[in-house]
Amino acid sequence: MIEIRNLTKIFNEGTVNEKIALDDLSLTINDGDFICMIGANGSGKSTLLSCLSGAMISEKGNIIMDGKDITLVSQHGRASEIGHLFQDPMAGTAPHMTIEENLALAAKNGNWLTKVNEKDRRFFKEKLSSLQMDLEKKLDMEVGVLSGGMRQALTLIMNTIKTPKLLLLDEHTAALDPETAQKVLDLTKQTVEEKNITCVMITHNMQTAIDMGNRLLMMNGGKIILDLNKEEKEKMSVDDLRALFKANTSSQLDDDRMLLL
Ligand SMILES: Nc1ncnc2c1ncn2[C@@H]1O[C@H](COP(=O)(O)OP(=O)(O)OP(=O)(O)O)[C@@H](O)[C@H]1O
Numbered sequence: 629m630i631e632i633r634n635l636t637k638i639f640n641e642g643t644v645n646e647k648i649a650l651d652d653l654s655l656t657i658n659d660g661d662f663i664c665m666i667g668a669n670g671s672g673k674s675t676l677l678s679c680l681s682g683a684m685i686s687e688k689g690n691i692i693m694d695g696k697d698i699t700l701v702s703q704h705g706r707a708s709e710i711g712h713l714f715q716d717p718m719a720g721t722a723p724h725m726t727i728e729e730n731l732a733l734a735a736k737n738g739n740w741l742t743k744v745n746e747k748d749r750r751f752f753k754e755k756l757s758s759l760q761m762d763l764e765k766k767l768d769m770e771v772g773v774l775s776g777g778m779r780q781a782l783t784l785i786m787n788t789i790k791t792p793k794l795l796l797l798d799e800h801t802a803a804l805d806p807e808t809a810q811k812v813l814d815l816t817k818q819t820v821e822e823k824n825i826t827c828v829m830i831t832h833n834m835q836t837a838i839d840m841g842n843r844l845l846m847m848n849g850g851k852i853i854l855d856l857n858k859e860e861k862e863k864m865s866v867d868d869l870r871a872l873f874k875a876n877t878s879s880q881l882d883d884d885r886m887l888l889l
């Protein structure tokens with residue numbers, strides 16, 4: 629279980645550019661929760677995930693993971709327990725290393741010195757063949773030459789090869805074409821459900837947020853303004869969500885990307 633208590637993150641504090649990105653935010657993430665997170669641009673979604681991964685440290689508040697206060701633990705110190713994927717397929721893999729080397733680094737917690745044996749190789753091939761992208765035949769290929777979709781799929785495997793305590797997905801399919809995005813989403817659903825991984829996924833696709841996971845959070849102004857459970861969210865339509873946003877914020881969802889969906 630992860631408890632986020634009164635988290636506040638302020639950028640450029642005390643200057644004219646001061647921005648409160650997280651505003652006294654509290655949230656409990658239960659083991660096995662698959663949370664879809666939506667909200668307008670700039671509402672603090674990525675900042676919240678960065679505070680959870682340790683990429684950013686909050687000014688105030690605490691993050692407690694399985695009873696341990698990890699608020700000040702570095703990103704490196706949390707990396708073996710928390711996976712973090714981004715929109716950019718170039719992030720998260722080493723482009724000049726082969727697929728096998730990337731997988732080996734992920735499987736062996738970044739330890740270069742541990743050699744890959746035949747058993748490891750069989751395990752990697754089995755993982756890759758589930759993608760149906762023929763990557764299992766390309767273990768010696770440099771990751772830099774793969775398509776964006778292949779890289780995101782590989783990054784997802786790398787982040788879940790050792791089951792993390794928490795998987796953070798920050799619009800990880802947003803830069804992909806619709807067909808590839810759907811494949812990566814299917815792989816996400818399958819991996820998260822199979823391994824029962826606790827997961828927070830940011831998406832701008834409100835229908836995806838309704839369809840996937842067991843919980844839907846809506847953010848605005850650095851706060852969580854809506855927290856729906858599975859039954860509640862499955863009754864929702866995209867129009868209902870828009871109406872709820874308006875009712876809770878007295879403004880429209882002014883997010884161009886969101887309105888297109
Ligand atoms: N490194 C930073 N320096 C200054 N301000 C920042 C920084 N990162 C984020 N912000 C600001 O904090 C607020 C929250 O940003 P954040 O990226 O968390 O929003 P978001 O909900 O992920 O938006 P989007 O949907 O556009 O990805 C925004 O106003 C943003 O401009």
Ligand SMILES: [Mg+2]
Nearest residue numbers: 673674675798
């Ligand atoms: Mg963001």
